Amino acid sequence: MKNHSFFLLLFIFLSVAPTVSVLSQAKTDTDTDAKFIRQLHNAALTEGRCYPWLHYLTKRVGARLAGSPQAAAAVEYTFQMLDTLGLDSVWLQPCTVPHWVRGDKEIVQVTQSNMGEAGLHAIALGNSVGTGEHGISGEIIAVMGVDELEKLGEAKIKGKIVLFDRPFDATKLNTFEAYSGAVDQRGSGPSEAARFGAIGVLVRSMASGLDDVPHTGGTGYKDGIPKIPACAISTNDAELLGQMLKTGPVRVYMRTTCQMLADRPSFNVIGEIRGSEHPEKIIVVGGHLDSWDVGEGAHDDGAGCVQSMDVLQLFKRLNYKPKCTIRCVLFMNEENGLRGGLAYGSEAARKGENHLAAIESDRGGFTPRGFTVDGESAGAPEKLKAMQAWSSLLAPYNLTIKGGGGGADISPLKKQGALLIGYEPDSQRYFDYHHTAADVFEAVNKRELELGTAAMASLVYLLDKYGL
Amino acid sequence: MKNHSFFLLLFIFLSVAPTVSVLSQAKTDTDTDAKFIRQLHNAALTEGRCYPWLHYLTKRVGARLAGSPQAAAAVEYTFQMLDTLGLDSVWLQPCTVPHWVRGDKEIVQVTQSNMGEAGLHAIALGNSVGTGEHGISGEIIAVMGVDELEKLGEAKIKGKIVLFDRPFDATKLNTFEAYSGAVDQRGSGPSEAARFGAIGVLVRSMASGLDDVPHTGGTGYKDGIPKIPACAISTNDAELLGQMLKTGPVRVYMRTTCQMLADRPSFNVIGEIRGSEHPEKIIVVGGHLDSWDVGEGAHDDGAGCVQSMDVLQLFKRLNYKPKCTIRCVLFMNEENGLRGGLAYGSEAARKGENHLAAIESDRGGFTPRGFTVDGESAGAPEKLKAMQAWSSLLAPYNLTIKGGGGGADISPLKKQGALLIGYEPDSQRYFDYHHTAADVFEAVNKRELELGTAAMASLVYLLDKYGL
Numbered sequence: 047m048k049n050h051s052f053f054l055l056l057f058i059f060l061s062v063a064p065t066v067s068v069l070s071q072a073k074t075d076t077d078t079d080a081k082f083i084r085q086l087h088n089a090a091l092t093e094g095r096c097y098p099w100l101h102y103l104t105k106r107v108g109a110r111l112a113g114s115p116q117a118a119a120a121v122e123y124t125f126q127m128l129d130t131l132g133l134d135s136v137w138l139q140p141c142t143v144p145h146w147v148r149g150d151k152e153i154v155q156v157t158q159s160n161m162g163e164a165g166l167h168a169i170a171l172g173n174s175v176g177t178g179e180h181g182i183s184g185e186i187i188a189v190m191g192v193d194e195l196e197k198l199g200e201a202k203i204k205g206k207i208v209l210f211d212r213p214f215d216a217t218k219l220n221t222f223e224a225y226s227g228a229v230d231q232r233g234s235g236p237s238e239a240a241r242f243g244a245i246g247v248l249v250r251s252m253a254s255g256l257d258d259v260p261h262t263g264g265t266g267y268k269d270g271i272p273k274i275p276a277c278a279i280s281t282n283d284a285e286l287l288g289q290m291l292k293t294g295p296v297r298v299y300m301r302t303t304c305q306m307l308a309d310r311p312s313f314n315v316i317g318e319i320r321g322s323e324h325p326e327k328i329i330v331v332g333g334h335l336d337s338w339d340v341g342e343g344a345h346d347d348g349a350g351c352v353q354s355m356d357v358l359q360l361f362k363r364l365n366y367k368p369k370c371t372i373r374c375v376l377f378m379n380e381e382n383g384l385r386g387g388l389a390y391g392s393e394a395a396r397k398g399e400n401h402l403a404a405i406e407s408d409r410g411g412f413t414p415r416g417f418t419v420d421g422e423s424a425g426a427p428e429k430l431k432a433m434q435a436w437s438s439l440l441a442p443y444n445l446t447i448k449g450g451g452g453g454a455d456i457s458p459l460k461k462q463g464a465l466l467i468g469y470e471p472d473s474q475r476y477f478d479y480h481h482t483a484a485d486v487f488e489a490v491n492k493r494e495l496e497l498g499t500a501a502m503a504s505l506v507y508l509l510d511k512y513g514l
Numbered sequence: 515m516k517n518h519s520f521f522l523l524l525f526i527f528l529s530v531a532p533t534v535s536v537l538s539q540a541k542t543d544t545d546t547d548a549k550f551i552r553q554l555h556n557a558a559l560t561e562g563r564c565y566p567w568l569h570y571l572t573k574r575v576g577a578r579l580a581g582s583p584q585a586a587a588a589v590e591y592t593f594q595m596l597d598t599l600g601l602d603s604v605w606l607q608p609c610t611v612p613h614w615v616r617g618d619k620e621i622v623q624v625t626q627s628n629m630g631e632a633g634l635h636a637i638a639l640g641n642s643v644g645t646g647e648h649g650i651s652g653e654i655i656a657v658m659g660v661d662e663l664e665k666l667g668e669a670k671i672k673g674k675i676v677l678f679d680r681p682f683d684a685t686k687l688n689t690f691e692a693y694s695g696a697v698d699q700r701g702s703g704p705s706e707a708a709r710f711g712a713i714g715v716l717v718r719s720m721a722s723g724l725d726d727v728p729h730t731g732g733t734g735y736k737d738g739i740p741k742i743p744a745c746a747i748s749t750n751d752a753e754l755l756g757q758m759l760k761t762g763p764v765r766v767y768m769r770t771t772c773q774m775l776a777d778r779p780s781f782n783v784i785g786e787i788r789g790s791e792h793p794e795k796i797i798v799v800g801g802h803l804d805s806w807d808v809g810e811g812a813h814d815d816g817a818g819c820v821q822s823m824d825v826l827q828l829f830k831r832l833n834y835k836p837k838c839t840i841r842c843v844l845f846m847n848e849e850n851g852l853r854g855g856l857a858y859g860s861e862a863a864r865k866g867e868n869h870l871a872a873i874e875s876d877r878g879g880f881t882p883r884g885f886t887v888d889g890e891s892a893g894a895p896e897k898l899k900a901m902q903a904w905s906s907l908l909a910p911y912n913l914t915i916k917g918g919g920g921g922a923d924i925s926p927l928k929k930q931g932a933l934l935i936g937y938e939p940d941s942q943r944y945f946d947y948h949h950t951a952a953d954v955f956e957a958v959n960k961r962e963l964e965l966g967t968a969a970m971a972s973l974v975y976l977l978d979k980y981g982l
Contacts, residue, residue, distance in 0.1 A: 088685045217556045219911065221961075255960050413881065413940050415912070443687065444883070472881050472940065474961045492723050493689070493942045 079439050079511070082366075083504045087443065089360050090500035096352035097492045099127060100411075103352065104342035104487040111339040112379035113145030113310040120335050121313050124376050128317035128355060131362050135320070138313040141389035143379040145310045146173050148339055149303030154248065154277055157183065160293035167280035169260040170302045171232060171249065172338065172382045173267070174276045181301030182207075182275065184245050188291055192230060192238045204243030207298055210235045211250045211284055214477070221254050221473040222409065222451075225480075228252055229263070236276040237268040246300055247276040250284035254477040258282050261481045262338050264382045275302050314386045315376040317358060321510075323369040329509055330373050330404035330464070331357050331502055334380035334387075334455055341485035345476065349411030349495055350469070351376045356499040357506055368510045370402060377455035380408070384454060391458025401464035403509050405502060406453025410479070411495040412471035414443065417505060418450025420466035429465050429514045436508050445501050465514055469502055547907050547979070550834075551972045555911065557828050558968035564820035565960045567595060568879075571820065572810035572955040579640075579807040580847035581613030581778040588803050589781050592844050596785035596823060599830050603788070606781040609857035611847040613778045614641050616807055617771030622716065622745055625651065628761035635748035637728040637950075638770045639700060639717065640806065640850045641735070642744045649769030650675075650743065652713050656759055660698060660706045672711030675766055678703045679718050679752055682945070689722050689941040690877065690919075693948075696720055697731075704744040705736040714768055715744040718752035722945040726750050729949045730806050732850045743770050782854045783844040785826060789978075791837040797977050798841050798872035798932070799825050799970055802848035802855075802923055809953035813944065817879030817963055818937070819844045824967040825974055836978040838870060845923035848876070852922060859926025869932035871977050873970060874921025878947070879963040880939035882911065885973060886918025888934035897933050897982045904976050913969050933982055937970055 090096075103110075107123055110116035121138065128136045154168035170176075184207040189195060191212050195203060210231035214224035229252055236247045251261035260280045267273045277300060279287070290296045315335060321327060333350020337343020354374045361372065378386035394401060405417070419430045426449075433447050440446070452466025460466055471494070479485040558564075571578075575591060578584040589606065596604045622636035638644075652675040657663060659680050663671060678699035682692035697720055704715045719729035726748045735741045745768060747755070758764045783803060789795060801818020805811020822842045829840065846854035862869060873885070887898045894917075901915045908914070920934025928934055939962070947953040 087687070091684045216559045216961075219555070219965075413942050474881050474965070475959050478959070491943050491946070493684075497687075497942070 076439070079508070082507060083439055085364055086360055086503045086507065087500040089363055090356065090496045090503065091493065093363060094356050094496045094499055095359050096356040096495055096499050099352040099355060100344065100348050100490060100495065101487055103348045104344045108342055109339045110335065110337050110343060111146070112143035112312060112336045112381065112383060112385070114339065117312060117336055117378065121315055121378070124315045124335060124351060124355065128315065128374065131317065131359050133317045133319055133358060133362070136317040139316055139389060139393060141312055141314060141378055141385045142309045143312045143385045144383045145307040146382060147305060147307060149176060149305065152277055153181065153299070153301040154279060155299045156290065156296055157299045158297035159290040159295070161290045164286060166283040167258045167260045168277040169262045169340065170304045171236070171265040171276040171278060172262055173306065174236065174265055174302070174304055175273045176303045176305055177246065177275045177301050179303070181299055182246050183297060183299045186287060186291065186296045186298050188288065192234060195238055195242050200242045203239065206244055207246040207248060207300065208235070208239040208244045209248045209284070209287060211288065213250060213281070214254055221477050224254065225252055225477060232263050232278065233266055236265050236274055237271045240272045240274045244274060246274050248298070249276065249278045251278045251281050252477060252480065253281050256281045256285065259482045259484050262340060263481045275300065277302060312378045314378050314390055316373060318371055318373040319358060319361060319368055321370040322367045325371050327370040327400050327402045328373055329370050329402050329506055330375050330456065331506055332375035332377060332404070332455060333407045334378070335376040336379050336381055338381055338481050340483045342487055344485050344487050344490050345410035345479050346481065346485055347380070347408045349490060349498070350407030353407050353411070353495065353499040353502055357503045360499065360503050366507070370510050372506060372510065380455050387455035387458055394459060395462060401459050401462055402514055403465040403467055404452070404456035404459050405467040405469055405505060406456045407469040407498065407502060408453050408455070409469065409473065410471055410476040411490045411498055412475060413494045414445055414497050414501040415470045415472055416440065416446035416448065418448060418468040418470050420452035420460065421449050423452070423460055423465045424463045426465065432514065439508070440504065443501060443504070467505070469498065471498055544907070547976065550975060551907055553832055554828055554971045554975065555968040557831055558824065558964045558971065559961065561831060562824050562964045562967055563827050564824040564963055564967050567820040567823060568812065568816050568958060568963065569955055571816045572812045576810055577807045578803065578805050578811060579614070580611035580780060580804045580849065580851060582807065585780060585804055585846065589783055589846070592783045592803060592819065592823065596783065596842065599785065599827050601785045601787055601826060601830070604785040607784055607857060607861060609780055609782060609846055609853045610777045611780045611853045612851045613775040614850060615773060615775060617644060617773065620745055621649065621767070621769040622747060623767045624758065624764055625767045626765035627758040627763070629758045632754060634751040635726045635728045636745040637730045637808065638772045639704070639733040639744040639746060640730055641774065642704065642733055642770070642772055643741045644771045644773055645714065645743045645769050647771065649767055650714050651765060651767045654755060654759065654764045654766050656756065660702060663706055663710050668710045671707065674712055675714040675716060675768070676703070676707040676712045677716045677752070677755060679756065681718060681749070682722055689945050692722065693720055693945060700731050700746065701734055704733050704742055705739045708740045708742045712742060714742050716766070717744065717746045719746045719749050720945060720948065721749050724749045724753065727950045727952050730808060731949045743768065745770060780846045782846050782858055784841060786839055786841040787826060787829060787836055789838040790835045793839050795838040795868050795870045796841055797838050797870050797974055798843050798924065799974055800843035800845060800872070800923060801875045802846070803844040804847050804849055806849055806949050808951045810955055812953050812955050812958050813878035813947050814949065814953055815848070815876045817958060817966070818875030821875050821879070821963065821967040821970055825971045828967065828971050834975070838978050840974060840978065848923050855923035855926055862927060863930060869927050869930055870982055871933040871935055872920070872924035872927050873935040873937055873973060874924045875937040875966065875970060876921050876923070877937065877941065878939055878944045879958045879966055880943060881962045882913055882965050882969040883938045883940055884908065884914035884916065886916055886936045886938050888920035888928065889917050891920070891928055891933045892931045894933065900982065907976070908972065911969060911972070935973070937966065939966055
């Protein structure tokens with residue numbers, strides 16, 4: 047071999063060697079990652095604690111609207127459970143929450159129509175005012191949305207009860223899109239109708255299908271407009287009113303005694319494993335501890351809470367020592383005020399905390415689909431692209447990462463640069479249960495819930511290891 | 515421009531033009547396909563009939579074991595429904611089915627143990643013999659599988675009741691893998707235990723989790739070995755027996771009066787749209803009409819039947835005229851004999867029919883995942899690869915095509931060259947319901963069922979248009 051050939055080869059070797067080394071390191075990491083993600087799934091499916099925790103939270107604590115005794119019990123229970131896990135810190139973070147109470151069982155009755163009388167399955171919207179002890183009566187005027195009010199005008203609306211009747215679009219594959227396309231009726235319908243002199247509002251329930259179960263959910267009154275009482279009615283009953291209205295005028299009596307009381311003190315419940323290398327970098331995984339006051343808040347959002355707790359349980363069980371601080375946050379009052387999320391965000395800002403990412407599970411405890419990354423988070427496009435490099439590690443579990451929403455509770459962290467991530471389970475069944483008496487423990491499947499925990503733990507692991 | 519440049523350009527143009535044309539044709543086809551697959555989904559979600567059909571089949575007909583009056587009613591009902599669709603032919607295909615009857619409610623009781631007595635949740639295995647009017651009593655010996663019998667030998671087994679106690683492996687992501695890993699205990703356990711002198715068999719239910727619901731399912735006796743009675747017990751009760759056995763001997767009394775009666779005549783129910791270009795090429799889509807005799811056979815396999823019927827309904831509704839013949843086959847007696855599948859296969863062979871492909875839906879009416887293609891079908895690897903070219907059309911609906919099983923009823927078509935395809939929904943909940951009293955209409959979600967119909971219709975459309 048001539049000298050210059052030797053040097054050429056040496057040069058080639060020196061050029062190639064680092065690449066080989068990097069590739070081989072990458073391969074080793076991929077194997078390690080795949081193995082650990084498999085371990086997380088195995089442990090979630092055999093040693094997970096989310097399911098019994100959910101049983102207690104739903105069956106022993108029950109529905110837990112912010113300000114209620116059950117919300118206080120939920121704070122105490124989850125604090126105690128986190129405190130059994132050997133975390134580095136577990137604490138309560140104070141917040142002040144609105145205290146709305148439903149009062150008597152709602153009465154909504156058709157008192158006059160060409161098809162006779164009928165009692166309707168109704169539930170007052172959260173935050174709404176009551177009708178007064180004697181109730182109210184009025185003729186129904188149906189609209190398919192807020193836009194129609196302007197066209198009808200005060201002449202046709204004044205003194206009446208407006209029925210917002212636009213259904214979910216069944217052709218949306220993701221039911222959250224159907225929800226988004228209808229929920230303005232519940233959120234702003236009462237104030238918009240009151241603007242034209244309506245005395246009350248009925249809203250077709252935010253539901254995927256036809257049944258007898260009414261769905262509650264928050265409404266918001268606008269300043270300077272009279273606050274009028276508002277109920278959701280079941281989708282079957284909305285259909286019935288539609289039939290009745292085809293035959294002539296329909297009069298309805300409604301009575302609700304709900305009211306907003308003085309704010310109450312409450313808490314977010316927080317537990318964390320401190321980072322071994324970058325304790326100042328925080329990854330949040332969380333759900334909301336409050337629920338509506340009917341059912342048991344199983345899918346919404348008991349599931350998200352116990353999954354978030356279980357992520358930390360799994361890390362401790364598998365003796366995983368994260369580089370960053372992994373923090374489980376159970377937010378109070380997502381449903382009718384977001385005070386817990388706001389309090390957490392304020393406190394994080396005050397302390398100048400560095401939140402790398404925040405994952406919220408608040409779409410039910412169904413079979414995992416993956417994660418959605420909030421497109422407006424700082425550097426979202428590049429971060430999403432970087433995360434999609436993990437696809438091959440997540441694909442065996444049918445998990446994908448794509449653009450989409452983060453979560454309400456974590457949204458205040460966006461302005462501090464946190465990447466907001468929503469855990470995404472299959473959506474088909476969610477709006478059969480959402481905000482209803484049917485959202486009970488039995489509606490949650492153990493394996494589907496546990497696989498959600500495993501999915502979230504896997505993503506936290508990758509975020510912790512590779513950063514963003 | 516010089517002449518030779520002109521000719522060069524002409525040459526280039528002539529070379530490229532056909533490619534462009536092919537590409538542009540392919541693009542047009544892709545657009546057309548995407549549009550039609552979207553139409554199929556929209557129609558399934560808004561004008562599908564599978565859900566009300568399933569309601570009738572489960573609530574008005576009910577459990578429909580082969581040979582039962584309900585099975586006859588199911589034949590009549592589905593024939594009548596197919597006959598409303600304006601198909602080219604609807605007919606009944608005769609087959610002869612075994613007629614097994616359960617008899618009295620099973621009794622399985624712990625009569626002696628150091629933890630006292632206990633009644634167990636039990637259900638006789640399909641096809642099993644009864645204990646006789648007076649029942650049998652014996653000491654329990656637990657094994658984790660058929661292999662252990664040999665090690666224990668006749669000395670330890672003779673005169674006893676063998677408990678096959680190997681649970682599902684919870685770490686299998688697809689529950690059908692867990693089922694495959696345990697079901698040999700139910701299928702061959704009784705004869706294997708009888709070989710060593712056992713007088714009866716209990717089997718831990720083929721279930722994903724712990725609950726009180728026993729799962730029936732077929733067992734098969736081997737010739738020349740005494741037929742001994744066999745029951746499944748709930749997984750909770752299997753755990754209880756395990757605890758009891760740790761404390762000392764456990765004696766059990768069991769009484770079943772099931773028996774196999776003489777065969778009965780029955781039918782497959784078939785409807786078809788004749789192909790406009792290749793009527794001789796047949797694509798089958800089907801499920802099985804019989805169910806076990808408990809519950810309502812909603813997921814297993816009412817779902818598969820009504821989805822298959824709805825595929826034809828959608829094609830007629832959208833006025834789609836297939837090139838090939840699309841045939842919906844509702845097979846009789848999958849659960850305890852496969853006589854319908856065998857009869858269909860024989861008749862197809864006798865007539866020399868050309869089955870391009872057969873799709874079976876028999877894994878429940880859950881959210882679609884995609885399809886599995888039987889690897890042993892003729893030309894499977896190439897056909898699978900060709901089908902995977904449709905991935906981009908199916909991805910928006912979260913559908914994938916991969917290797918896997920076809921289906922029991924369609925399996926006799928394999929030797930005639932049909933590509934066997936299994937419709938694959940999400941598997942997490944299936945073995946909570948499979949072969950139990952809990953497999954009822956209410957366990958099926960309307961949208962999940964309808965999306966399954968749409969998935970199957972989409973694949974049939976692509977198979978029809980592009981062949982294999």
